[in-house]
Amino acid sequence: MAEPRIFVMAGNALDPSGLQEAARRLRSGGLVAFPTETVYGLGADATNANAIARLNQVKGRPPEKPYSMHVHSVDQVRAMVPSIPAAAQRLMDAFWPGPLTIVIPDGKGQTIGFRLPDHPVAHAFLKACDVPVAAPSANRSGSPPPTDAKEVLVALDGDVECLLDGGPTRLGRESTVVEVVGDRVEVRREGAIAKEAIFKIINALPQ
Numbered sequence: 001m002a003e004p005r006i007f008v009m010a011g012n013a014l015d016p017s018g019l020q021e022a023a024r025r026l027r028s029g030g031l032v033a034f035p036t037e038t039v040y041g042l043g044a045d046a047t048n049a050n051a052i053a054r055l056n057q058v059k060g061r062p063p064e065k066p067y068s069m070h071v072h073s074v075d076q077v078r079a080m081v082p083s084i085p086a087a088a089q090r091l092m093d094a095f096w097p098g099p100l101t102i103v104i105p106d107g108k109g110q111t112i113g114f115r116l117p118d119h120p121v122a123h124a125f126l127k128a129c130d131v132p133v134a135a136p137s138a139n140r141s142g143s144p145p146p147t148d149a150k151e152v153l154v155a156l157d158g159d160v161e162c163l164l165d166g167g168p169t170r171l172g173r174e175s176t177v178v179e180v181v182g183d184r185v186e187v188r189r190e191g192a193i194a195k196e197a198i199f200k201i202i203n204a205l206p207q
Helices: 016-027 049-059 074-080 086-095 120-129 149-156 195-202
Strands: 005-008 032-035 040-045 100-105 111-115 162-165 176-181 184-189
Touching: 005 016, 016 032, 016 040, 016 120, 016 162, 032 120, 032 149, 040 049, 040 120, 040 149, 074 111, 086 100, 086 176, 086 195, 111 176, 149 162, 176 195, 184 195
Parallel strands: 005 162, 032 162, 100 176
Antiparallel strands: 032 040, 100 111, 176 184
């Protein structure tokens, strides 16, 4: 396939036209790699079945394994679930925007993960997309997640339409994943936020 279009996002001088072009390509079914504070993500339009199928193919991931949604506001979460559990809301208040993925019931008998990244490029890109964005790490499954644009290009070997180059990521470690269902809180993956910090917030909830 053609070489990916690369837009350099240096410091706070974001490229509005580059962001809009990347968002347009995502809405057209393309895959867009973008930086977060943890690692680079590989975004696809979560409402486009063909885009998700291609994301599965590029990642080498089974279709039954769901993706978390990257959002630019809590209002996006509220639009996709019937309610936000109290413990999940407390975690959002404490750690968002930041390196925490929160998995909550979707009201249809399943769960869905959400993350609001703490990165100006990610925030601007997700806002420009104006659709739910599925965004696993920008690597093949089983390989280390990339922490800069060069690693993305090596990891994906051209299987991406667009790359937003925001330089090296700040944390270089994946997000912590916490599932909240009813009164049950489970840390499914300990990442950039320690398990102890999660439960310090949870244990502060009124009983």
